[in-house]
Amino acid sequence: MTGDKGQARQRLLDATMKYVVAHGVGDMSLRQLAAAVGTSHRMLVYHFGSKQGLLIEVIQAVEEQQRQALASLLADPGAALPDRMLRFWAELADPSLWPAERLFFEMYGQALQGRPHTAALLDGVVESWLGPITELCESAGMPARTARARARLGVAVTRGLLLDLLATGDRQGADDAMAEFMAMQLQAPELQAAELQAAELLAAEPLVPESTAP
Amino acid sequence: MTGDKGQARQRLLDATMKYVVAHGVGDMSLRQLAAAVGTSHRMLVYHFGSKQGLLIEVIQAVEEQQRQALASLLADPGAALPDRMLRFWAELADPSLWPAERLFFEMYGQALQGRPHTAALLDGVVESWLGPITELCESAGMPARTARARARLGVAVTRGLLLDLLATGDRQGADDAMAEFMAMQLQAPELQAAELQAAELLAAEPLVPESTAP
DNA sequence: TCATCCCTGTACCATATGGTACGTGTACCA
DNA sequence: TGGTACACGTACCATATGGTACAGGGATGA
Numbered sequence A, B: 001m002t003g004d005k006g007q008a009r010q011r012l013l014d015a016t017m018k019y020v021v022a023h024g025v026g027d028m029s030l031r032q033l034a035a036a037v038g039t040s041h042r043m044l045v046y047h048f049g050s051k052q053g054l055l056i057e058v059i060q061a062v063e064e065q066q067r068q069a070l071a072s073l074l075a076d077p078g079a080a081l082p083d084r085m086l087r088f089w090a091e092l093a094d095p096s097l098w099p100a101e102r103l104f105f106e107m108y109g110q111a112l113q114g115r116p117h118t119a120a121l122l123d124g125v126v127e128s129w130l131g132p133i134t135e136l137c138e139s140a141g142m143p144a145r146t147a148r149a150r151a152r153l154g155v156a157v158t159r160g161l162l163l164d165l166l167a168t169g170d171r172q173g174a175d176d177a178m179a180e181f182m183a184m185q186l187q188a189p190e191l192q193a194a195e196l197q198a199a200e201l202l203a204a205e206p207l208v209p210e211s212t213a214p
Numbered sequence C: 001t002c003a004t005c006c007c008t009g010t011a012c013c014a015t016a017t018g019g020t021a022c023g024t025g026t027a028c029c030a
Numbered sequence D: 001t002g003g004t005a006c007a008c009g010t011a012c013c014a015t016a017t018g019g020t021a022c023a024g025g026g027a028t029g030a
Helices: A007-023 A030-037 A041-048 A051-074 A081-092 A095-112 A118-122 A127-139 A144-168 A171-187 A192-204 B007-023 B030-037 B041-048 B051-074 B081-092 B095-112 B118-122 B127-139 B144-168 B171-187 B192-204
Strands: none
Touching: A007 A030, A007 A041, A007 A051, A007 A095, A030 A041, A041 A051, A051 A095, A051 A118, A051 A127, A081 A095, A081 A144, A081 A171, A095 A118, A095 A144, A095 B095, A095 B144, A127 A144, A144 A171, A144 B095, A144 B144, A144 B171, A171 B144, A171 B171, B007 B030, B007 B041, B007 B051, B007 B095, B030 B041, B041 B051, B051 B095, B051 B118, B051 B127, B081 B095, B081 B144, B081 B171, B095 B118, B095 B144, B127 B144, B144 B171
């Protein structure tokens, strides 16, 4: 129809992304997908070699979208740090992004269980965010170690609250918790002494393993 | 062998839990499971009715373990709040619990995507923790609204850092971030003014949806 | 001894899956 | 005009899956 080399393939990949964002990646079969995107499963194998190949491309595309989201966080350097964080949270918490975030956590969970392709997802899943955010914190005047810990904490808070939001749908509750975190940061921008104290407590803690998950 | 009614069933359920904790629940087939626990897939269907039935029981068992973990958090009321939180984190972060936590996040991700059985997992996944922890915070002197937000934040931090830890294996980094959070709490136990300010900022924020996940 | 009940295994079935063989159409280039 | 490369569909295959029919095994109680 088009004739342009690779164009059909790209069209299929885009349609697949849409389908996967909407339906998840867990119980995806080539035939269902093909029917949904208006082709035959034969074509998917033709263009992507195998189901694995397709999944890998999808995951890479998701990673690419993440990197772009990160880049957008670093843009607009005019605004103050808390303001930028608020904007970022407001974007992430918007329902229009929920399907993509569900997909992210689904693939994250599968990757943690060692699913072959998804495993690569874990490589930079924390580190790639840490660098830039750490710089952000340092530019706000924090010492290096504090900045890194604070950045890590920020990523954790964001993901944890997103998990909450996706499960409960309670936007108000999640916003309140994020506001609390912001407030704590505004109130306690520097706290090397207390931080050191807490770290020592943690290091000296006797470990008492017990039943299970959080 | 035993003759006691229901005992064989319980044995299979226990063995299934072990298998599922170790291998995940995503690509579990009755035959693989049966081979791993030393029986035939026929018996699994016999005892649990269907694969669905088995999964439901497994998930209920996981939830039960969660409730027990929560109960253990509330025990030992002698220690101070930050100390108790540190103990709790030290327990959760111990590698012996990682497999169970991987399973938790895997099922969480599947539940977010609407997998039939797992969906029930989301019901109390946040709320059941919020109540007790909120009480904890209130008993530490926080006003009600702050306490609830702080509790929600605590759950988010814990789960977020656990996600980090499971992906990176960087115990030190996760501990540092948790210590930072503790320090922030010690430094800023009361902050109604700043909290309100942040909440208003968040409420007035113009929403600018963009690409994708966290 | 017989009957009953719980448990277990073997063999089987229908289905859905990922992947392949083969044929066709269409555009472009020589 | 012929040829080549890409795109696409139909039919098919081997396999693995969840679930079922059937046939006991072994213990308990009458």
